[in-house]
Amino acid sequence: MSDQEKEVTIYDIANKLNISAATVSRGLKDHPAINKNTKKKILAAAAEMGYRSNSFASNLRKKSSHIIGVIVPRLNSSFMSDVIAGIEKVVNEANYNLFISQSLESMKKEVSNAKAMFNNRVDGLMVSLAYDTSDIAHFESFINRGIPLVFFDRIYEHEKCPSIYINNYKAAYDITSHLIEQGCKRIAHISGNQLRNVYAERTRGYQQALKDNHVPFDDTLLIINDLSARAGNEAANQLLNLPVRPDGVFVANDICAISCMQAMKKQDIKIPDDIAFAGFNNDPTSCVIEPNLTTIDYKGYEMGETAARIMINHLVNNDDLQKTQSLILRSELIIRESSLKKGSKT
Amino acid sequence: MSDQEKEVTIYDIANKLNISAATVSRGLKDHPAINKNTKKKILAAAAEMGYRSNSFASNLRKKSSHIIGVIVPRLNSSFMSDVIAGIEKVVNEANYNLFISQSLESMKKEVSNAKAMFNNRVDGLMVSLAYDTSDIAHFESFINRGIPLVFFDRIYEHEKCPSIYINNYKAAYDITSHLIEQGCKRIAHISGNQLRNVYAERTRGYQQALKDNHVPFDDTLLIINDLSARAGNEAANQLLNLPVRPDGVFVANDICAISCMQAMKKQDIKIPDDIAFAGFNNDPTSCVIEPNLTTIDYKGYEMGETAARIMINHLVNNDDLQKTQSLILRSELIIRESSLKKGSKT
Numbered sequence: 001m002s003d004q005e006k007e008v009t010i011y012d013i014a015n016k017l018n019i020s021a022a023t024v025s026r027g028l029k030d031h032p033a034i035n036k037n038t039k040k041k042i043l044a045a046a047a048e049m050g051y052r053s054n055s056f057a058s059n060l061r062k063k064s065s066h067i068i069g070v071i072v073p074r075l076n077s078s079f080m081s082d083v084i085a086g087i088e089k090v091v092n093e094a095n096y097n098l099f100i101s102q103s104l105e106s107m108k109k110e111v112s113n114a115k116a117m118f119n120n121r122v123d124g125l126m127v128s129l130a131y132d133t134s135d136i137a138h139f140e141s142f143i144n145r146g147i148p149l150v151f152f153d154r155i156y157e158h159e160k161c162p163s164i165y166i167n168n169y170k171a172a173y174d175i176t177s178h179l180i181e182q183g184c185k186r187i188a189h190i191s192g193n194q195l196r197n198v199y200a201e202r203t204r205g206y207q208q209a210l211k212d213n214h215v216p217f218d219d220t221l222l223i224i225n226d227l228s229a230r231a232g233n234e235a236a237n238q239l240l241n242l243p244v245r246p247d248g249v250f251v252a253n254d255i256c257a258i259s260c261m262q263a264m265k266k267q268d269i270k271i272p273d274d275i276a277f278a279g280f281n282n283d284p285t286s287c288v289i290e291p292n293l294t295t296i297d298y299k300g301y302e303m304g305e306t307a308a309r310i311m312i313n314h315l316v317n318n319d320d321l322q323k324t325q326s327l328i329l330r331s332e333l334i335i336r337e338s339s340l341k342k343g344s345k346t
Numbered sequence: 347m348s349d350q351e352k353e354v355t356i357y358d359i360a361n362k363l364n365i366s367a368a369t370v371s372r373g374l375k376d377h378p379a380i381n382k383n384t385k386k387k388i389l390a391a392a393a394e395m396g397y398r399s400n401s402f403a404s405n406l407r408k409k410s411s412h413i414i415g416v417i418v419p420r421l422n423s424s425f426m427s428d429v430i431a432g433i434e435k436v437v438n439e440a441n442y443n444l445f446i447s448q449s450l451e452s453m454k455k456e457v458s459n460a461k462a463m464f465n466n467r468v469d470g471l472m473v474s475l476a477y478d479t480s481d482i483a484h485f486e487s488f489i490n491r492g493i494p495l496v497f498f499d500r501i502y503e504h505e506k507c508p509s510i511y512i513n514n515y516k517a518a519y520d521i522t523s524h525l526i527e528q529g530c531k532r533i534a535h536i537s538g539n540q541l542r543n544v545y546a547e548r549t550r551g552y553q554q555a556l557k558d559n560h561v562p563f564d565d566t567l568l569i570i571n572d573l574s575a576r577a578g579n580e581a582a583n584q585l586l587n588l589p590v591r592p593d594g595v596f597v598a599n600d601i602c603a604i605s606c607m608q609a610m611k612k613q614d615i616k617i618p619d620d621i622a623f624a625g626f627n628n629d630p631t632s633c634v635i636e637p638n639l640t641t642i643d644y645k646g647y648e649m650g651e652t653a654a655r656i657m658i659n660h661l662v663n664n665d666d667l668q669k670t671q672s673l674i675l676r677s678e679l680i681i682r683e684s685s686l687k688k689g690s691k692t
Contacts, residue, residue: 050490052465075434076647081427088421088448092459097466100446102434113438119398120443145396258634288604288634301422 008051016045068311069099069122071113073130073154078283079300080128083152086304087126094312096123103130111138118142124311129154131193131226148314148321152307154196162324164307166331168198171296172205174333175278176250178294180213182341184248184276188221190235190260191252199224202252202280221246225256232259240267247275248339254279254286254295261289261338277338291337298331354397362391414657415445415468417459419476419500424629425646426474429498432650433472440658442469449476457484464488470657475500477539477572494660494667498653500542508670510653512677514544517642518551520679521624522596524640526559528687530594530622534567536581536606537598548598548626567592571602578605586613593621594685600625600632600641607635607684623684637683644677 010028014021019038027034027042028051034042045051068091072080084100091098099122103110110130117125118141125142127149136156142149143160155163179187189206192199203222210217220242225231232251236259239246251257257279261271269275271291279286282297306327313319356374360367365384373380373388374397380388391397414437418426430446437444445468449456456476463471464487471488473495482502488495489506501509525533535552538545549568556563566588571577578597582605585592597603603625607617615621617637625632628643652673659665 047487050487052467074431076424076427076431078422078424078427081422081424081430084427084446085420085422085448088446089450092447092462095462097445097462098447099443100430100434101438101444102431104435116438116441116443121398141393141396145398255630262634284601285631285634288608288631290636 008046008049010051012049013042013045013051016049017041064123065121066095067097067099067120067122068308069101069117069120069125071101071103071110071117071125071127073103073105073128075100075102078285079281079298082300083128083304083307086301086306087308088304090305090308090312094316096312096315103133105131107133114138114142118147122147123315124148124150126150126152126307126311128152129156129196131196134195148311150307150311150321152303154198156197159325160322162310162321162327164303164310164327164329165197166298166303166329168201169205169208171280171298171331171333172202172250172252173209174205175280175294175296176206176209177213178333178335179248179250179276179278179339180209180215182248182272182276182339184246184341185215186218186221186244186246187215187248187250188223188239188246189250189252190223190225190227190232190256192224192227194224199252206250227251227253227256229255229259232256232261233263236260236263236267240264240269245275248277249275250278252280254281254283254293257293257295258283258285258289261293272337272339272341276341282334286334287336289338294336294339295334296331297334299329303329354392354395356397358395359388359391359397362395363387410469411467412441413443413445413466413468414654415447415463415466415471417447417449417456417463417471417473419449419451419474421446421448424631425627425644428646429474429650429653432647432652433654434650436651436654436658440662442658442661449479451477453479460484460488464493468493469661470494470496472496472498472653472657474498475502475542477542480541494657496653496657496667498649500544502543505671506668508656508667508673510649510656510673510675511543512644512649512675514547515551515554517626517644517677517679518548518596518598519555520551521626521640521642522552522555523559524679524681525594525596525622525624525685526555526561528594528618528622528685530592530687531561532564532567532590532592533561533594533596534569534585534592535596535598536569536571536573536578536602538570538573540570545598552596573597573599573602575601575605578602579609582606582609582613586610586615591621594623595621596624598626600627600629600639603639603641604629604631604635607639618683618685618687622687628680632680633682635684640682640685641680642677643680645675649675 010021010024014024024042027039101113107130139149149161151161152164155165191203194200223235261277271277279293279295282295286293286295314321356367356370360370370388373385434444447459453476485495495507497507498510501511537549540546569581607623617623625639625641628641632639632641660667
C-alpha cells in the first residue's frame with residue numbers, strides 16, 4: 001500500500017499538533033471543552049492531511065449504513081428521473097445516501113439488484129417494479145429482517161409495505177369519459193403488461209367508463225404492448241388497418257401516444273377530427289407535439305419526495321411504517337387540442 | 347434491539363445445522379472441499395434465517411467500499427438521465443454500487459455532496475460540474491488521497507483527472523457554418539454560464555464560424571442565460587424586439603431552443619423562412635416540435651458507459667488513470683427542417 005493510500009487517523013493529527021488524541025477527537029466533534037483556537041488548528045490539520053471522519057466505520061458499529069436503496073425499471077425516463085430527483089432531495093437533506101440501480105424492466109436483474117442491496121445493508125429500500133416481475137420473493141428477506149420496504153408507482157400490495165401511487169383507475173376513467181363526451185364512439189386503448197398495477201388499473205378504468213356510458217367494448221381495439229415509441233408506431237398501423245377504424249385512442253403513456261400520433265399524421269389522419277388522442281404522464285413532449293396532447297398530469301418529483309419522506313420519517317423519527325398502507329397522490333386530467341373534436345368545442 | 351434486528355451470523359447457521367462455523371463459512375463461499383448437499387443445506391438455512399453476507403464489513407477491512415460516487419447538476423434532465431443509466435449499467439455489472447447525488451446547479455451543494463462522498467469512502471468519484479462552480483478545491487481531498495476522480499461533460503481540466511466530453515467547439519462551429527450556408531446573415535446565439543467548458547466552447551465555435559465566413563459578430567445577438575424553458579421564452583421577446591431581427595438562432599440546448607421557437611411561432615414568425623433554428627443535445631422533443639429541430643446528437647448513454655469504464659478499469663484492473671487525459675466522444679450534426687431555408691433547399 002502506498003503512502004498516499006494510508007488512512008490518516010486522529011493519532012496522526014495529534015502527533016502533528018503535539019496534543020492528545022482525545023483532544024483531537026473532541027475538537028473534531030466540536031466539543032465545548034476544547035477552546036476555539038485549538039479547534040481551528042485541529043480542523044485545519046485534518047483538512048490538510050486528508051482526514052476522513054469515520055462515518056463508514058461508525059455506521060457499521062451502529063448497525064446502520066445510512067444508505068437508502070432504490071430500484072427502478074429505468075433511470076432514463078422523464079417520469080422516473082423526476083421521481084429520483086425528488087427522492088434524492090429528501091434523502092440527501094436527511095444526511096442519508098442513495099444507492100441507485102435499475103432493473104432494466106427485467107425481474108431477473110431486479111432479483112440480483114435486491115440481493116446486492118441486502119448484502120450492502122441498506123437501511124431501507126424503495127422499489128418500483130420491473131415490467132415482468134411476477135412475485136416479490138426476492139424482497140422477503142428485507143421484510144423478514146424488518147428493513148423498511150416502500151413501493152412507489154408500480155407497486156405490490158403487501159400489508160407490511162406502504163405504497164405510494166396515483167389512482168390510475170380513476171384517471172383512466174376520467175380521460176376515457178372525456179373522449180366519449182367529445183363524441184368518440186370507438187375508442188382504442190393501448191396499454192402495458194397487465195401484471196403491473198399501473199397498466200391493469202388504467203385498462204380497468206377505460207373499460208368501466210365505456211360500460212357506464214353504454215359504449216360497447218371491442219377487444220380488437222385493446223392493444224397490449226411495451227408502450228415504447230416503436231410499439232406506438234406499430235399500433236398506428238394495426239389500428240388503421242382495422243375494418244372499422246377507431247375515432248379515439250387512449251394510450252397508457254405519452255411516449256407511445258406521441259409516436260402513434262406521428263405515424264398517423266404521416267398517413268394524413270387528422271387529429272382530433274378523424275381520431276382523437278389522449279396519453280398519460282404529461283411528459284414535456286406532450287405540449288410540443290401538434291396538436292398538443294390531452295394527458296394525465298402526475299407529478300413524479302412529488303411522488304419521489306413523498307415516498308422518501310415516509311422512509312426517512314420511519315428511520316429518523318421511528319414513525320410507524322404500517323400506519324400508512326397506501327398513499328394516493330393527486331393526478332389531473334389536462335385537456336389539450338388532441339382530443340377536442342371540432343364539433344364538440346363549447 | 348428487537349429479535350428481528352439481530353444480525354444472523356455463521357455461528358447461528360452452524361448451530362442450527364449442527365456443523366462447524368468453518369464449514370458454513372466455506373459452504374457460503376462455494377469452497378470445493380464442501381460437498382454439494384451440505385452446501386445446499388447451508389444456503390437454504392442462510393436464506394431462511396436472513397443471513398447477510400459480510401460485504402459491508404469485509405469491504406471495510408479491505409479498505410474498499412465498492413462504492414462509486416456520482417455528482418451531477420440535475421438528475422431530471424433527458425441528457426443526464428441517459429448518462430446515469432449508462433454509468434449504472436457498467437458499474438453494476440462490475441459489482442460496484444452507485445452513490446448518486448445532485449448539486450442542483452449550486453457550487454455550495456456540490457461542496458457538501460463531495461464531503462459526504464469523501465466521508466463515505468467512495469472508491470472513486472465521477473463529476474459533472476454545477477452551473478456556478480468556480481474552483482475545485484472541494485475535490486482536492488480526493489486527488490490528494492489518490493481516490494480516482496473522473497470528470498464528464500462539464501469538466502475541469504486537471505492533470506490527475508481524466509475528462510470525458512465531446513468537441514463542443516467543433517460541434518458549434520459546424521452548426522453555425524450550416525446556418526450560414528443556409529443563407530443566415532444575422533445569427534443570434536443563446537448560451538449558458540461561460541465558466542462551464544460546454545457553453546464557453548460552444549460560444550467560441552459560434553464566433554469562429556462567423557469570423558471564418560466573414561459574418562460580423564454583433565454582441566446584441568449574444569444572450570447568456572440559464573438555458574431553461576422560461577429563459578427561451580424571454581429570449582424570444584428580446585430578439586424580436588431588436589431594431590434588426592436575427593434570421594437565425596443557435597441555442598446551446600434543445601429545451602431552451604424549443605421554448606424560444608414556440609414563443610416565436612405564437613408571434614407568427616415563420617420557421618425557418620423568417621428565422622432558422624438550431625439546438626444542441628438531440629433531446630427526444632427535438633423531433634416532435636414542428637418544424638423538427640436541427641441539433642447536435644451527442645449520446646449521453648455512451649458518455650456514461652465510457653466514463654464508468656475508465657473508472658472501473660482503473661479500480662479493477664489497475665489501469666493507469668493518467669494514461670487517458672481526455673476522451674473526446676463523437677457528436678453529429680443532425681439537419682432537420684428548422685434550419686432548411688426554402689430558397690436553399692437543394
